[in-house]
Amino acid sequence: xxxxxxxxxxxxxxxxxxxxxxxxxxxxxxxxxxxxxxxxxxxxxxxxxxxxxxxxxxxxxxxxxxxxxxxxxxxxxxxxxxxxxxxxxxxxxxxxxxxxxxxxxxxxxxxxxxxxxxxxxxxxxxxxxxxxxxxxxxxxxxxxxxxxxxxxxxxxxxxxxxxxxxxxxxxxxxxxxxxxxxxxxxxxxxxxxxxxxxxxxxxxxxxxxxxxxxxxxxxxxxxxxxxxxxxxxxxxxxxxxxxxxxxxxxxxxxxxxxxxxxxxxxxxxxxxxxxxxxxxxx
Ligand SMILES: C[S@@+](CC[C@H](N)C(=O)[O-])C[C@H]1O[C@@H](n2cnc3c(N)ncnc32)[C@H](O)[C@@H]1O
Numbered sequence: 001x002x003x004x005x006x007x008x009x010x011x012x013x014x015x016x017x018x019x020x021x022x023x024x025x026x027x028x029x030x031x032x033x034x035x036x037x038x039x040x041x042x043x044x045x046x047x048x049x050x051x052x053x054x055x056x057x058x059x060x061x062x063x064x065x066x067x068x069x070x071x072x073x074x075x076x077x078x079x080x081x082x083x084x085x086x087x088x089x090x091x092x093x094x095x096x097x098x099x100x101x102x103x104x105x106x107x108x109x110x111x112x113x114x115x116x117x118x119x120x121x122x123x124x125x126x127x128x129x130x131x132x133x134x135x136x137x138x139x140x141x142x143x144x145x146x147x148x149x150x151x152x153x154x155x156x157x158x159x160x161x162x163x164x165x166x167x168x169x170x171x172x173x174x175x176x177x178x179x180x181x182x183x184x185x186x187x188x189x190x191x192x193x194x195x196x197x198x199x200x201x202x203x204x205x206x207x208x209x210x211x212x213x214x215x216x217x218x219x220x221x222x223x224x225x226x227x228x229x230x231x232x233x234x235x236x237x238x239x240x241x242x243x244x245x246x247x248x249x250x251x252x253x254x255x256x257x258x259x260x261x262x263x264x265x266x267x268x269x270x271x272x273x274x275x276x277x278x279x280x281x282x
Contacts, residue, residue: 051121
């Protein structure tokens with residue numbers, strides 16, 4: 001991961017994910033659940049949650065492997081891991097949960113694990129083969145990895161509509177080019193299959209996942225627009241460096257979202273891949 005990406009997730013973008021954790025979790029829950037269900041987790045399993053963010057999926061995994069199982073959530077973002085840790089301190093629910101600040105591209109991962117999972121936490125790697133090989137080596141032979149990631153920007157209007165409206169008000173580059181680290185880096189399923197196979201996985205199965213996202217109630221539209229742009233690792237730094245245009249950018253995102261209110265909710269199309277793979281025999 002480039003220094004700037006690491007800085008982004010431990011800086012204002014990470015702070016935004018902490019501040020708006022409940023809203024992001026509400027919107028993204030169906031995406032994570034679809035990938036998590038593929039693992040068919042049960043008691044006594046030890047699981048890795050990659051790019052676990054503020055820890056909601058990690059806590060859900062802990063429930064699924066109880067009793068006797070455990071889960072480690074790893075993330076490069078210090079504020080998100082601090083928030084996740086605070087959620088389990090003093091809770092008996094947290095006894096089988098650990099959180100660690102780790103860069104999956106650089107740091108050794110604890111293990112061995114029976115399974116690995118990620119909700120949208122594997123798209124921000126500069127060297128994805130290195131990161132995926134690191135995940136593979138933390139897993140026991142034949143164990144499974146499942147994650148959800150995004151298809152292309154045009155298939156994800158719930159991201160691209162507010163983000164492009166905001167970017168038009170800001171002075172800076174647009175979304176990263178195709179394939180570069182960013183929310184859409186794993187949009188090409190053939191590339192994903194190749195990456196995983198060269199990282200030591202086999203039996204790769206890629207299928208379409210949830211196809212819409214409810215951002216939240218229309219009564220909260222202005223907040224939802226702000227959250228949609230502030231959670232984005234491309235837009236948030238531009239909001240800071242263009243402080244004078246910040247409110248105009250958020251307002252542009254809100255205007256764009258107003259066309260997408262359905263039965264009281266702000267709901268837009270999404271394009272997701274559910275990816276499953278197995279670690280090859282060693
Ligand atoms: C889109 S957020 C998803 C967070 C969380 N999984 C969720 O669904 O709420 C992407 C996450 O990946 C993490 N991440 C990005 N690159 C990483 C890396 N190299 N190692 C560990 N975590 C990383 C970010 O810090 C961020 O928390």
